[in-house]
Amino acid sequence: VVRRMFADVDADIYVMADGDATYDAGSAPALVARLIDEQLDMVVGARVTQSDAAYRRGHRFGNRLLTGMLARLFGRSFTDILSGYRVFSRRFVKSFPVLSAGFEIETEISVHALELRMPVAEIETPYFARPEGSASKLSTYRDGWRIGWTILRLYRIERPLLFFGAIAAALLLALALKAAALTSMPAPIALAALPAAHVLSRLSAVLVIAASHYVRDHGTAKPVARGLSAAGLCVALATGIGAFTGFAVIIGWAESLAAALGVLLAHVATRLTFEKKLGGYTGDCLGAVQQTGEIGFYLGALAVL
Numbered sequence: 001v002v003r004r005m006f007a008d009v010d011a012d013i014y015v016m017a018d019g020d021a022t023y024d025a026g027s028a029p030a031l032v033a034r035l036i037d038e039q040l041d042m043v044v045g046a047r048v049t050q051s052d053a054a055y056r057r058g059h060r061f062g063n064r065l066l067t068g069m070l071a072r073l074f075g076r077s078f079t080d081i082l083s084g085y086r087v088f089s090r091r092f093v094k095s096f097p098v099l100s101a102g103f104e105i106e107t108e109i110s111v112h113a114l115e116l117r118m119p120v121a122e123i124e125t126p127y128f129a130r131p132e133g134s135a136s137k138l139s140t141y142r143d144g145w146r147i148g149w150t151i152l153r154l155y156r157i158e159r160p161l162l163f164f165g166a167i168a169a170a171l172l173l174a175l176a177l178k179a180a181a182l183t184s185m186p187a188p189i190a191l192a193a194l195p196a197a198h199v200l201s202r203l204s205a206v207l208v209i210a211a212s213h214y215v216r217d218h219g220t221a222k223p224v225a226r227g228l229s230a231a232g233l234c235v236a237l238a239t240g241i242g243a244f245t246g247f248a249v250i251i252g253w254a255e256s257l258a259a260a261l262g263v264l265l266a267h268v269a270t271r272l273t274f275e276k277k278l279g280g281y282t283g284d285c286l287g288a289v290q291q292t293g294e295i296g297f298y299l300g301a302l303a304v305l
Contacts, residue, residue, distance in 0.1 A: 002016065002105050006093045006094075006096060011090065012089075012090050013032055013035060013036075013087060013088070013089065013090070014087065014088040014089075014090075014093050015028055015031070015032065015086075015087050016084065016085070016086045016087075016088070017045075017084060017085045017086075018084035018085070021128065022127055022128050022129070023045065023047075023084065023085045023125065023127065023128075024045075024125050024126040024127075024128070027045060027085070027123070027125040027126070028087070030123055031043045031045060031085075031086075031087040031123055031125075032087055034087075034121055034123055035087050035088075035089060035121075038119070038121065039119065040089065040118075040119045040120055040121055041088065041089045041091055041092040041113065041118040041119055041120060042086060042087065042088050042089070042092050042109070042113050042118065042120045042121075043086065043087045043120065043121050043122070043123060044078055044080065044083050044085070044086050044110075044120070044121070044122045044123075045083055045085030045086065045087075045122075045123060045124075045125035046078070046079050046080040046083060046122045046123065046124050046125065047080055047083055047085070047124075047125065047127035048124045048125065048126055048127060049127050063080065063081070063082050066081060066082065066107070067079065067080070067081050070107070070110065070111070070114070074111065074114045074115065075114075076114060077110070077114070078110055078120075078122055079122060080122070081106060081107055081110045082106050082107070083106065084106060085125055086106075086109065092112075092113070092118060095112075095116075096109065096112050097112075174291050174295070177295050178294060178295060178298060181295070181298030181299060181302060182194065182298065184302055185298075185301070185302065185305060186305075188250075188251075189251050189255070189301070189305065192246075192247055192250045192251055193247065193251075193259070193297065193298060193301055195243065196243045196244065196246065196247040196256075196259070196297070197259070197263075197293075197294045197297035197298060198294065199239055199240055199242075199243035200240055200243055200244065200259075200260065200263045200293065200297055201263060201289070201290045201291075201292075201293030201294040201296075201297065202236075202290060202293075203236050203237070203239065203240035203243075204263055204264075204266070204267040204289050204290065204293040205286045205289045205290050205293070206228070206232075206233065206236040207267065208267070208270075208271055208274075208281055208285070208286060208289055209228050209281075209286070210228060210233050211271075212271065212274070212275065212280050212281050213279065213280035213281070214280055214281060214282070215278050215279055215280035215281065215282060244256055244260055247259065251301075254304050255301050255304055255305060256301075258300040258301055258303050258304040259297045259298070259300040259301040260297075260300070261300050262295075262296035262297050262298070262299050262300025262301070262303075263293045263296045263297045263300070264296075265296055265300075266289075266292040266293045266295065266296030267289065267293060267296075269292070270285070270288055270289045270292050271289070
């Protein structure tokens with residue numbers, strides 16, 4: 001809807017508000033007046049709740065968390081980045097590349113204004129409870145995760161050096177943990193553990209694909225998620241069993257069982273987290289499953305050595 005509005009409507013001033021009777025229509029003249037008087041590009045209606053039922057505690061906490069995240073990443077922020085009540089100038093609307101289709105749109109709008117350092121302002125506006133019989137489509141966990149992911153995605157586009165530098169630091173930390181675990185083992189055990197951990201952690205990711213749901217509409221992992229066949233799953237299981245058995249024959253069954261338990265615990269923890277937060281997984285989730293699976297393997301083996 002927002003994409004079509006911005007593309008098809010030709011106006012000097014645009015007013016956007018959710019059509020659920022929670023925003024105060026009487027505040028619109030004040031928002032428009034502020035935009036005109038101060039020659040701004042956007043004015044946000046910062047929500048002030050009129051009842052506890054209007055703004056659930058989880059949504060309020062999530063809004064504060066995401067607002068703080070935006071401030072840390074971009075240096076400044078709004079007090080209510082998820083407000084659906086906004087007034088825009090023509091310049092803002094026609095320069096805004098709409099990329100999102102869901103509740104992330106408000107975040108994308110805020111990031112666009114902050115990154116281009118557009119003149120913006122906020123005005124407190126009343127926020128009411130939804131009419132009786134209606135229900136919010138917003139999911140505190142799933143949509144909160146999606147909004148947070150949108151902030152990171154936009155940060156990657158706007159600040160690529162810092163973004164990829166942070167990723168490199170995280171990867172180095174994971175490598176350091178693996179190296180510390182491997183160097184704590186006798187050399188023969190470490191040599192046997194390296195390929196076994198690699199295979200079993202990849203099997204863990206395959207099991208996520210087989211048992212969970214890919215939640216993104218696009219992405220490089222989508223063909224993989226859709227292309228896993230029964231034959232492919234059987235091959236992955238056979239390879240994992242072979243790696244487990246090989247490690248057990250070389251090192252011992254107790255060590256192999258403990259290592260496999262470490263992978264299993266990492267698998268369950270990461271999968272449950274993604275199921276709760278996203279309702280499924282993405283390609284980045286699979287990478288996290290693999291990394292935590294490897295670390296879980298080494299820690300499990302070390303526990304009984």
